[in-house]
Every structure is written in structure tokens, then in C-alpha cells.
Amino acid sequence: MHDASTPFWHRKTLAEMSWPEWEALCDGCGQCCRHRLEDADTGAIYPTTVSCQLLNTHTCQCSDYANRHATVPDCIQLTVEKVAEARWLPETCAYRRIAEGKGLAWWHPLVSGDPQTVHEAGVSVQGELTSERNLPTGAELEDYMEESEWT
Numbered sequence: 001m002h003d004a005s006t007p008f009w010h011r012k013t014l015a016e017m018s019w020p021e022w023e024a025l026c027d028g029c030g031q032c033c034r035h036r037l038e039d040a041d042t043g044a045i046y047p048t049t050v051s052c053q054l055l056n057t058h059t060c061q062c063s064d065y066a067n068r069h070a071t072v073p074d075c076i077q078l079t080v081e082k083v084a085e086a087r088w089l090p091e092t093c094a095y096r097r098i099a100e101g102k103g104l105a106w107w108h109p110l111v112s113g114d115p116q117t118v119h120e121a122g123v124s125v126q127g128e129l130t131s132e133r134n135l136p137t138g139a140e141l142e143d144y145m146e147e148s149e150w151t
Contacts, residue, residue: 007110008021009021009025009094009098009103009104009110010103013098014080014083014095014098014099015080024110025094025095025098025110026094026095027092027093027094027104027107027108027109027118027123027124028060028061028109028115028118028124029060029090029092029093029118029123029124029125030051030055030057030060030061030124030125030126030129031089031090031092031093031124031125032076032078032089033051033052033054033055033060033062033125033129034047034048034050034051034052034125034129035047035048035050035051035052035132035141035144036048036088037141037142037145045087045088046145046146047088047145047146048141048144048145048146049128049129049130049144049146050129050130050131050132050135050141050144051125051129051130051131051132052072052075052131052132053071053072053131053132053133054068054071054072054075055125055129055131057125057126057127057128057129057130057131058126058127059126060118060119060124060125060126078095080099083095083096083099084099090123092105092123094108094110105121105123106121107120107121107123130144
């Protein structure tokens with residue numbers, strides 16, 4: 001049994017978390033905002049080096065989080081169900097880690113107390129992606145695929 005001084009991510013399942021707790025669980029890595037392509041034949045998921053137009057690729061924060069669905073209607077809102085199904089979430093994702101019973105990594109801002117540790121640990125997309133706004137006219141996401149697939 002845990003007492004109230006035990007951090008919420010140790011006491012609660014994803015389904016039991018309040019909205020503020022759920023939002024706080026996001027580590028700010030920006031991986032959700034990376035465009036991915038799925039091979040229709042094999043189901044393999046390939047990350048690209050392209051981000052959503054709203055991602056600030058330096059801070060890894062959405063530039064209009066509250067209104068993101070107005071600009072990007074298919075923006076993914078993670079839910080408990082989606083976390084369970086989303087093979088594309090990286091193994092470092094806090095939602096995935098909690099769902100798998102692994103707890104939070106040392107670099108997670110809730111553990112470290114510093115939102116920069118996610119970047120310092122090299123698990124964020126900081127400086128790795130190009131915003132889709134900056135792609136040349138007629139560019140195809142296939143031209144920006146990374147070689148390895150996500151599992």
C-alpha cells in the first residue's frame with residue numbers, strides 16, 4: 001500500500017490518473033509529433049525526420065497545444081487505450097513505460113526535477129527534426145524516412 005507521499009505514477013495506473021497528472025506524465029520528448037509511415041503490407045512503422053508543423057523543434061513543445069486540433073485535425077490525443085495499442089511509441093515514452101510497469105526513467109522531469117534532462121539524456125527529438133512547414137514544395141515524407149523501423 002502506498003501513502004500520499006508516494007508519487008502518483010507509483011500509486012496509480014494510467015486509467016486512474018487525473019487530467020493534470022496525465023499531462024504531467026508527458027516527458028516533453030516530442031516523439032509524438034514526429035511523422036511516421038506505416039508499411040501497408042508488413043505493418044512496420046518507420047519514423048521520419050519530419051515533425052508536425054506545430055512542434056517547436058528546439059524546445060520539443062507544441063506551439064499551440066490548446067488549439068492544436070483546429071490546425072492539425074488528426075493530431076493524436078493519447079489515451080489509455082491508444083497507449084496500449086500504439087506500437088509507434090518509443091520505449092522511452094513515459095506513458096508506455098508506466099503501462100508496461102517500468103516506472104519513469106531518471107531523466108524524466110518528474111524524477112529529475114528538470115525539464116532539460118530529457119534532452120540531455122538524448123531521448124528527445126530536439127534538433128533532430130525538420131518542421132513540415134520547412135519542407136520544399138512537393139516534398140514526400142518517404143524522402144525523409146529513417147532506415148530503421150520502430151517496434
